[in-house]
Amino acid sequence: MPIDTTLIGDMYRRMSIARAIEQIVEKHTRKARISGWWHPGEGQEAVGVGASAALNGEDYLWYQGRGCAWAIGKGMQPGPILGDVLGKVSGATGGKGGGVPHWADYSLGIMGEGATLGSVYPLAAGSAFASKLRKDGRVSLANFGDGTASRGTFHETMVHAATWKLPLIYLCENNELLVGTKLTDVCPTADIADFAKGYGIPGIIVDGQDAVAVYEATLEAAARARAGEGPTLIEAKTTRVQGHYAGDPQNYRAKDALANYRDPLAVLAERMAVDEVETIAAEALALVQAAYEETLAAPPPDHSIIFKDLYYGQ
Amino acid sequence: MANNDKMETMLYNAAMGLGLAEEMRTNPDIFVLGQGVASGGWFGAEKGLADEFGSDRVVDCGICEAFEVGMAAGASVVGMTPVINLGFADFSLIAGDEIYHKLGKWRYMHGLNVPMSAVIILPVGVMGGAGPEHSNSIEVLGMHFPGLKVVVPSNAADAKGLMKAALREPNPVLYHSIQTLSFTRGEVPLDSDYIVEIGKGIVRRPGRDATLLTYGSMVNRSLEAATTLANEGIEVEIIDLRSLVPLDWELILESVNRTHRALVVHEANKTAGPGAEIAAQIQERAFYELETPILRVAGKDVPLPQQNDLEQACIPSVDEIVAAGRHIMSL
Numbered sequence: 001m002p003i004d005t006t007l008i009g010d011m012y013r014r015m016s017i018a019r020a021i022e023q024i025v026e027k028h029t030r031k032a033r034i035s036g037w038w039h040p041g042e043g044q045e046a047v048g049v050g051a052s053a054a055l056n057g058e059d060y061l062w063y064q065g066r067g068c069a070w071a072i073g074k075g076m077q078p079g080p081i082l083g084d085v086l087g088k089v090s091g092a093t094g095g096k097g098g099g100v101p102h103w104a105d106y107s108l109g110i111m112g113e114g115a116t117l118g119s120v121y122p123l124a125a126g127s128a129f130a131s132k133l134r135k136d137g138r139v140s141l142a143n144f145g146d147g148t149a150s151r152g153t154f155h156e157t158m159v160h161a162a163t164w165k166l167p168l169i170y171l172c173e174n175n176e177l178l179v180g181t182k183l184t185d186v187c188p189t190a191d192i193a194d195f196a197k198g199y200g201i202p203g204i205i206v207d208g209q210d211a212v213a214v215y216e217a218t219l220e221a222a223a224r225a226r227a228g229e230g231p232t233l234i235e236a237k238t239t240r241v242q243g244h245y246a247g248d249p250q251n252y253r254a255k256d257a258l259a260n261y262r263d264p265l266a267v268l269a270e271r272m273a274v275d276e277v278e279t280i281a282a283e284a285l286a287l288v289q290a291a292y293e294e295t296l297a298a299p300p301p302d303h304s305i306i307f308k309d310l311y312y313g314q
Numbered sequence: 315m316a317n318n319d320k321m322e323t324m325l326y327n328a329a330m331g332l333g334l335a336e337e338m339r340t341n342p343d344i345f346v347l348g349q350g351v352a353s354g355g356w357f358g359a360e361k362g363l364a365d366e367f368g369s370d371r372v373v374d375c376g377i378c379e380a381f382e383v384g385m386a387a388g389a390s391v392v393g394m395t396p397v398i399n400l401g402f403a404d405f406s407l408i409a410g411d412e413i414y415h416k417l418g419k420w421r422y423m424h425g426l427n428v429p430m431s432a433v434i435i436l437p438v439g440v441m442g443g444a445g446p447e448h449s450n451s452i453e454v455l456g457m458h459f460p461g462l463k464v465v466v467p468s469n470a471a472d473a474k475g476l477m478k479a480a481l482r483e484p485n486p487v488l489y490h491s492i493q494t495l496s497f498t499r500g501e502v503p504l505d506s507d508y509i510v511e512i513g514k515g516i517v518r519r520p521g522r523d524a525t526l527l528t529y530g531s532m533v534n535r536s537l538e539a540a541t542t543l544a545n546e547g548i549e550v551e552i553i554d555l556r557s558l559v560p561l562d563w564e565l566i567l568e569s570v571n572r573t574h575r576a577l578v579v580h581e582a583n584k585t586a587g588p589g590a591e592i593a594a595q596i597q598e599r600a601f602y603e604l605e606t607p608i609l610r611v612a613g614k615d616v617p618l619p620q621q622n623d624l625e626q627a628c629i630p631s632v633d634e635i636v637a638a639g640r641h642i643m644s645l
């Protein structure tokens with residue numbers, strides 16, 4: 001079935017917004033400091049946006065914090081994202097957050113990030129377990145990088161999720177790098193999807209530069225999950241265009257590392273009319289620019305926020 | 315059967331299980347996960363739960379402590395009340411990230427003020443030959459890391475009452491049952507609304523001469539020591555803290571301001587143990603009320619040996635507590 005053109009336009013819009021945020025944050029960090037590090041997601045936008053498009057609003061997303069395509073894909077506006085990056089009250093966390101993001105909005109099913117990488121696997125299984133008990137038809141998705149597939153929690157969680165047939169999706173963004181280490185120097189397989197065999201679940205490899213491919217694979221995994229057939233591991237092959245963090249000199253990287261890079265925006269644009277592409281891109285840029293200016297004008301949080309949310313009702 | 319003042323003698327762990335079962339009857343969001351819980355639990359706390367509530371809500375898992383607590387954190391964020399029994403507090407170190415970063419900080423770091431109910435049962439202390447990796451009293455960790463509540467029931471009635479309070483609490487609770495008390499019996503109220511409020515200590519024995527602050531396994535030894543000291547004319551007030559987070563400062567200070575002497579007794583290692591914090595805060599809050607230095611009687615700073623006699627030599631004995639009582643009165 002050919003994919004709906006409105007959906008393509010919407011994915012293109014979200015990817016353009018994520019890209020515009022990348023560019024504005026990158027520019028910002030060149031002249032001013034932000035709290036923490038921004039982990040650029042340029043080149044990987046099709047994964048977060050494509051997968052989120054296949055989820056329902058109330059499905060649970062537990063993400064890893066490279067870029068912002070997951071948050072934008074699942075419905076967050078640029079304002080709360082930039083607010084946290086710049087440490088302003090307008091941020092999703094009220095300005096407590098920073099470059100390692102903790103954006104969450106439970107009304108959008110954006111459940112948050114664990115910056116000790118690999119910590120979201122069991123959390124996603126927790127919400128999936130809740131859905132199974134409540135029979136609410138929701139799916140939980142745990143997003144992670146290839147380097148994070150070596151965490152013990154990956155295995156502990158999937159052993160149980162596969163046994164109990166939890167409505168869970170593991171979605172790996174394989175950019176072949178963890179900081180400056182090549183995946184294959186520390187992992188016995190170049191394909192994280194191989195691990196699925198041991199759990200008796202499908203392990204699907206998709207082109208992570210193609211939002212439509214990611215969307216379709218996620219849609220199928222979500223349908224399996226909702227039908228009570230259990231978890232799926234999806235591996236999206238992708239490319240990290242920038243450094244590990246904004247400002248990373250990347251001395252570890254070959255000069256021609258990006259020779260075969262395909263921009264996910266260009267890949268998606270091939271399915272669209274030229275004028276639509278241009279209009280959407282211009283609108284995204286304007287939206288993000290306005291949000292950035294509002295963020296700059298917003299105040300930093302009052303120090304009293306230090307004690308907020310530590311305990312319920314506090 | 316809500317307002318029922320009947321009592322029944324039962325095992326400490328059974329009382330814990332009774333509190334759990336009563337709450338599960340009224341709250342369908344509670345589920346229990348752990349190694350062996352579906353067949354009644356390693357130490358009997360979950361006996362009968364699977365029969366009554368089914369295998370959907372009383373679930374066995376493999377050896378996967380990080381998963382157990384991590385999934386509890388995820389489930390609690392979406393409104394469930396998971397109960398995880400790790401069997402030994404020692405294993406909580408494997409789930410350190412999940413307990414202290416995820417349960418303790420998720421709400422805070424995402425800035426969304428939602429209830430997060432979860433009860434993590436972490437039995438502490440020696441149990442007779444369990445060795446250095448199965449005998450730790452590491453309840454101080456929950457005091458050090460923000461965002462959690464910490465309870466330490468010292469008898470069967472409290473085991474029930476604190477379990478029920480923990481299950482109704484909108485914050486994650488580390489429930490440190492006491493290994494050595496697991497199979498001791500006590501009178502337990504059958505009232506299904508019997509709650510021991512988190513953050514409230516209790517005077518177990520009144521006394522005018524010194525305040526002895528303790529909890530868990532050392533409550534009974536301290537009471538025994540107080541009887542001996544009373545024969546010598548020394549009246550020690552014994553406070554069972556029951557909760558370590560939050561501490562009942564109203565009760566502690568009222569007592570210390572009256573007796574002007576304070577001792578802290580616990581099984582946990584002395585260095586940087588709960589007593590260090592409690593003593594530091596007493597001197598910050600009531601220094602000019604004190605007649606003497608604050609004394610600590612605590613576990614030795616060594617790994618706990620497996621040999622029974624050596625194990626006991628590492629934790630406070632009744633004699634040591636008596637000696638500390640005499641000593642503080644001589645200062």
Ligand SMILES: Cc1ncc(C[n+]2csc(CCOP(=O)(O)OP(=O)(O)O)c2C)c(N)n1
Nearest residue numbers: 066115116117145146147148175177178179
């Ligand atoms: C438990 C843990 N160990 C190490 C780190 C430091 N760290 C931050 S990002 C990163 C690389 C992660 O690699 P990968 O999962 O492949 O994701 P990518 O950075 O490629 O998006 C590391 C090691 C961390 N945040 N958490």
